[in-house]
Every structure is written in structure tokens, then in C-alpha cells.
Amino acid sequence: MSGAEGAAGAGRAGRGWNFFRSVPHARALNLEMVEAGDGIGVLKIPYADALIGNPVTRVIHGGVITSLIDSACGMAIFTALPRMEPIATLDLRIDYMKPAVPGQDLYARSECYKLTRRIAFCRATAYQDDIDDPVATSVAAFMRHSSRAPAGGDNRKGKA
Amino acid sequence: MSDPAELGQILRTARETGDFEPVMGMVPYAALLGVRMQLEQTGEPLFHLPPREENIGNTMLPALHGGVIGGLLEHSAILHLMWTRESLAMPKTIDFNIDYLRSGKLQDTWCRCRVTRQGSRIAHVQVDCWQQDPARPIAVARAHFLLS
Numbered sequence: 001m002s003g004a005e006g007a008a009g010a011g012r013a014g015r016g017w018n019f020f021r022s023v024p025h026a027r028a029l030n031l032e033m034v035e036a037g038d039g040i041g042v043l044k045i046p047y048a049d050a051l052i053g054n055p056v057t058r059v060i061h062g063g064v065i066t067s068l069i070d071s072a073c074g075m076a077i078f079t080a081l082p083r084m085e086p087i088a089t090l091d092l093r094i095d096y097m098k099p100a101v102p103g104q105d106l107y108a109r110s111e112c113y114k115l116t117r118r119i120a121f122c123r124a125t126a127y128q129d130d131i132d133d134p135v136a137t138s139v140a141a142f143m144r145h146s147s148r149a150p151a152g153g154d155n156r157k158g159k160a
Numbered sequence: 161m162s163d164p165a166e167l168g169q170i171l172r173t174a175r176e177t178g179d180f181e182p183v184m185g186m187v188p189y190a191a192l193l194g195v196r197m198q199l200e201q202t203g204e205p206l207f208h209l210p211p212r213e214e215n216i217g218n219t220m221l222p223a224l225h226g227g228v229i230g231g232l233l234e235h236s237a238i239l240h241l242m243w244t245r246e247s248l249a250m251p252k253t254i255d256f257n258i259d260y261l262r263s264g265k266l267q268d269t270w271c272r273c274r275v276t277r278q279g280s281r282i283a284h285v286q287v288d289c290w291q292q293d294p295a296r297p298i299a300v301a302r303a304h305f306l307l308s
Contacts, residue, residue, distance in 0.1 A: 025225035028192065028214040052188040053235075054250050056164050061189035062253045063231020070226045089226040091259045096252070147221065147263070 020071065029067055033075065039112040041075025043068060046105050058102035065106065065126050066094060069138045072110035073122040077142055080112040080120070087120060088146035094138045104128045106135065118144055168248035183239070190235050193228055197239060200272075205243050207236040209269040216266065224264035229289060233258060233271060233301040237285040240273035241305060251283065251305035258301040267291045269298070276302075283307055 020026050020033065020043075029051070034042040045051070045068050053061025070089055077087055100106055109131060110124035119141055126136040167186060174183050180197045184190060193215060196208040209215070209232050217225025234256055241251045271289040278284075282304055289299040 022219060023225065024214050024216040024219065025228055026217075029227075050188050050192050053190075055186055055188070056167065056250070061187070061231060062234045062256060063189055063193070063227060066230035066234065066256070066258075067225060067227020070230070088263065089260045091257070092226070092230065093255065093257045094253075095255045099252070 020075065023071075025067065026071060029064065031068070031071055034107065036075050036079050039076055039080035040109065041072045041077075041079060041112075042107060042109045043072045043075060044105055044107050047103050052102075057099065059099040060102070060106065062094070062096065065096075065100070065108075065136050066092065068106060068108045069094065069110065069124045069126055069136070070140070072108035072124055073112070073138075073140050073142065076110040076112040076122055076124075077115075077120045080115050081144075085145050086147045087142045087144055090119075090141045090143050092138060092140040094136050096136050097134050100126075100135045101128055107131075110138075115144075120144055164248050164250075167242075167250065168246075171242060171246075187235065189231065193231055193235075195232055195235055204272065205236075205240050207232065207239070207271045207273075209271075211266045211268065218263075221263060222266050224266065224269070226260060229260070229264050229269070229299050230256070230258050230301070232269065233287045233289055233299060234303065236271045237273050237287050237301070237303055237305070241275065241283055241285060241307070244275060245278075245307070247307070249308050251307050254282070254304040254306050256301065256303040258299055260299050262296065262298040264298045265291060270294070278307075281307055 029045050032044045034044050051060040051064045108126045110122050112122050114121040122140045124138040125134045127134045170182050170186050174180050183197050194212050198206050200206045215228040216222050274286045276284040287301040288297050290297045
């Protein structure tokens with residue numbers, strides 16, 4: 001990524017990230033941005049005991065992966081849009097390949113692979129140390145211009 | 161908790177006493193969201209998520225985070241299966257499909273599950289989630305679980 005296009009992509013990623021930081025549930029999960037630009041979003045959730053879904057195996061809950069993937073898709077879409085606008089998840093499918101290893105951080109990489117006038121289509125992979133050995137894979141569709149309510153700072157609009 | 165029997169014991173105690181507080185606390189992530197469980201008059205589990213600031217995904221609407229709704233539905237399906245099967249083991253999610261139908265307001269949120277099919281190894285569960293009116297769901301989900 002270089003030149004004007006790269007700078008524009010970075011600006012959009014920054015807007016998306018400013019928005020995510022303002023989201024209470026993203027803070028509750030300690031969501032961090034790893035990388036964003038050109039329709040790609042990579043986010044991370046550090047392992048925490050509060051996220052455990054199975055108290056016996058200490059594996060984190062599928063709901064955490066759902067939040068991570070949903071947010072990574074939102075990030076990917078924000079970097080693909082010409083300007084910030086409210087988006088809302090229409091549907092999300094997650095396939096669980098293997099349990100996340102307890103104690104290790106979790107990442108999700110999402111790609112917004114198609115943007116139409118009304119809909120954004122994404123796929124995502126959740127992984128720990130190797131994206132080619134994923135914890136989960138996902139596909140999702142989002143509605144564009146989902147509400148009139150602004151959601152980011154500066155009266156910019158964000159994700160519902 | 162290192163012993164799977166402990167989970168079963170918590171569910172058994174809740175069954176006997178009608179006190180579901182320990183069920184809520186046995187899974188840290190469910191406690192983080194604030195998921196609660198009770199029984200309907202039919203004896204079927206009913207799950208409840210009271211409004212909570214930390215579950216907001218959009219501060220301007222405000223609306224619940226899509227991941228919170230997904231987590232609530234997945235957790236409800238898991239607990240529903242454990243409750244109805246009287247099983248010690250936690251089912252593992254194979255796949256999870258969620259359709260978001262309306263934005264989730266910062267209000268009491270409810271969900272109810274139906275086991276569509278249960279085999280010896282795989283179960284299929286459907287979940288309905290609503291706020292004020294069960295006839296106007298905010299989300300529906302279906303999922304496959306691996307039973308062991």
C-alpha cells in the first residue's frame with residue numbers, strides 16, 4: 001500500500017478504530033486493532049479468564065469469537081467504504097474447526113470481498129498462532145446505511 | 161473447576177432448589193454478559209439478559225453488540241441442551257448461524273430454544289430471541305452441536 005490510496009486507506013482505518021474504541025463491549029473484551037486497510041481488518045482479543053466458556057477445559061466461549069469476527073468484519077467494511085456510514089450485521093455463520101488453546105490470544109482476519117450499493121459481504125478467519133490452522137471460519141452479510149443515527153465521533157456514522 | 165461432574169452437580173442442585181444463580185456463575189463469559197436462566201411454566205428453560213452498559217455495541221442508538229446477541233443465543237442453546245439431556249459434558253458448537261432481524265435495544269432480552277433433532281452424537285438447536293414481543297424476534301439462530 002503506498003501513495004494517496006494508501007493514505008486514504010489508513011485514514012479510513014483510523015476512523016474505524018476510533019469508532020471501535022468508543023464501543024463499550026469492545027472495551028469489555030479488550031479488543032485491539034492489529035491491522036486495517038483496503039478491505040481487510042485484523043483484530044485481536046487477549047486471553048482472559050473472564051472469557052472462558054467451558055470452566056473444565058478453560059476454552060474461551062464461542063460468543064467471544066462471534067464478537068471478534070463481527071467486529072473484524074465491521075473494520076474490514078469501514079476500510080472498504082468511501083466514507084463512514086452506519087452498517088448492521090444481517091447474518092453471520094461461524095464454523096468451529098477446533099477449540100481455541102487456553103491462555104493464547106485470539107485473532108480474526110476479515111476481508112470485505114464484495115460491496116454493493118446496499119450490502120457488504122465478508123469472510124473471516126479466527127486463529128491463534130497460525131491462520132492456516134484456524135479456530136473458526138465465517139461468512140457474513142451486512143446492510144449498508146442501516147440507520148440515521150451517527151455512531152462515531154465527529155458526527156461520523158458507525159456500526160449498529 | 162477441573163471436574164466435569166461439578167457442572168452436572170450445579171445443574172442438579174438448581175433443578176432441586178429452583179435457584180439458578182450458581183448456573184449463571186459457572187461460565188465466566190456468561191457471567192460477564194449477565195445471562196440468567198429460569199424455567200417457564202412448561203418446565204422449559206427461558207434465558208434472560210438484563211440491559212447492561214458493557215454489552216453496548218453502538219452508543220448512539222444505543223444498541224446491543226451483535227456479538228453479545230450471538231453469545232447469548234449460543235450460550236442459551238448450550239445450557240438448554242445440558243438441561244434437557246441432564247448431561248455432565250458441555251456440548252461443543254460445530255456451526256452457528258445467526259440472522260439479525262432488528263437492532264437489539266438496551267432492554268431486557270429473552271431467548272428460548274428448541275431442539276430440532278437430537279441424535280447420539282449431534283444435536284440441532286434453534287433459538288428465538290426477542291425483547292418486548294416474542295412475535296417480533298430481534299434475532300434467530302440455528303446451530304449444530306457435538307455431544308459427547
